[in-house]
Amino acid sequence: xxxxxxxxxxxxxxxxxxxxxxxxxxxxxxxxxxxxxxxxxxxxxxxxxxxxxxxxxxxxxxxxxxxxxxxxxxxxxxxxxxxxxxxxxxxxxxxxxxxxxxxxxxxxxxxxxxxxxxxxxxxxxxxxxxxxxxxxxxxxxxxxxxxxxxxxxxxxxxxxxxxxxxxxxxxxxxxxxxxxxxxxxxxxxxxxxxxxxxxxxxxxxxxxxxxxxxxxxxxxxxxxxxxxxxxxxxxxxxxxxxxxxxxxxxxxxxxxxxxxxxxxxxxxxxxxxxxxxxxxxxxxxxxxxxxxxxxxxxxxxxxxxxxxxxxxxxxxxxxxxxxxxxxxxxxxxxxxxxxxxxxxxxxxxxxxxxxxxxxx
Numbered sequence: 300x301x302x303x304x305x306x307x308x309x310x311x312x313x314x315x316x317x318x319x320x321x322x323x324x325x326x327x328x329x330x331x332x333x334x335x336x337x338x339x340x341x342x343x344x345x346x347x348x349x350x351x352x353x354x355x356x357x358x359x360x361x362x363x364x365x366x367x368x369x370x371x372x373x374x375x376x377x378x379x380x381x382x383x384x385x386x387x388x389x390x391x392x393x394x395x396x397x398x399x400x401x402x403x404x405x406x407x408x409x410x411x412x413x414x415x416x417x418x419x420x421x422x423x424x425x426x427x428x429x430x431x432x433x434x435x436x437x438x439x440x441x442x443x444x445x446x447x448x449x450x451x452x453x454x455x456x457x458x459x460x461x462x463x464x465x466x467x468x469x470x471x472x473x474x475x476x477x478x479x480x481x482x483x484x485x486x487x488x489x490x491x492x493x494x495x496x497x498x499x500x501x502x503x504x505x506x507x508x509x510x511x512x513x514x515x516x517x518x519x520x521x522x523x524x525x526x527x528x529x530x531x532x533x534x535x536x537x538x539x540x541x542x543x544x545x546x547x548x549x550x551x552x553x554x555x556x557x558x559x560x561x562x563x564x565x566x567x568x569x570x571x572x573x574x575x576x577x578x579x580x581x582x583x584x585x586x587x588x589x590x591x592x593x594x595x596x597x598x599x600x601x602x603x604x605x606x607x608x609x610x611x612x613x614x615x616x617x618x619x620x621x622x623x624x625x626x627x628x629x630x631x632x633x634x635x636x637x638x639x640x641x642x643x644x645x646x647x648x649x650x651x652x653x654x655x656x657x658x659x
């Protein structure tokens with residue numbers, strides 16, 4: 300079988316591990332041939348390719364990024380783009396296409412599937428917000444990086460009696476903020492799923508200081524929303540005014556700076572920000588992500604040979620299974636109440652202790 304492979308959307312630790320697993324099992328077990336399309340859907344649209352063989356995937360397991368490079372190109376936004384992609388697949392004799400990406404990348408894969416293309420999806424997003432799978436690779440690496448950063452700012456926050464606001468990735472789901480905030484012992488965790496009242500955040504910090512805890516750590520997802528009088532339920536984002544990408548996403552950023560300024564204004568406590576940004580995407584993947592990405596790659600090439608097209612490899616429990624692409628992209632996977640309750644169980648107890656100490 301001749302198989303095409305591409306990586307779309309933001310880069311993510313573990314992408315190379317998927318590519319490596321797909322190629323190695325495809326060659327060793329199925330005698331497949333591979334063509335890599337460069338820069339995501341742009342490569343398929345513009346016919347930019349590279350050969351994928353055993354030599355090209357040698358040594359890439361621990362490398363971050365993707366040897367195929369990536370972009371946020373959406374063929375559906377280009378006149379005749381989807382049809383051009385199909386023509387280029389035919390040109391190269393591609394019998395199956397493996398698309399590695401998040402909901403945007405996989406939404407294009409679904410469009411191609413509806414037009415008869417034999418496509419398999421592999422879930423990729425450090426935000427861990429893709430439905431249909433329990434975990435996406437890259438998430439563990441991002442959480443480890445964020446947790447280490449929180450551990451480090453603890454010491455400087457305590458030394459200077461400061462409030463430190465740590466901004467992590469998470470457009471629509473707060474998985475990174477929640478996991479790293481709990482693991483790093485944060486005092487406040489703010490996520491997109493629950494718009495926050497800045498007055499209540501300030502009150503929590505004031506109570507900590509009143510009982511002699513003269514520093515606080517606030518972890519906030521980039522997509523967290525301020526609760527407003529106009530829309531208290533849904534809130535409003537902080538958006539960098541740099542337009543939108545081809546999938547209609549505005550660039551988020553700056554919430555940590557706004558939050559720190561407001562905390563300092565409301566409490567009088569010196570506040571500083573740490574914005575991790577693309578540091579969370581870069582570098583070598585964790586051992587967990589290397590293993591998970593490898594399992595996804597092996598699962599994807601097996602799915603192709605079983606004819607399970609229009610589906611995505613997914614982790615359910617501890618098994619790699621096949622789920623329909625349509626189900627995987629139907630909605631975002633947001634932080635569940637059970638995980639939120641873990642944080643609340645810790646943070647509420649801290650708040651209660653603060654209140655009791657002040658009362659005493």
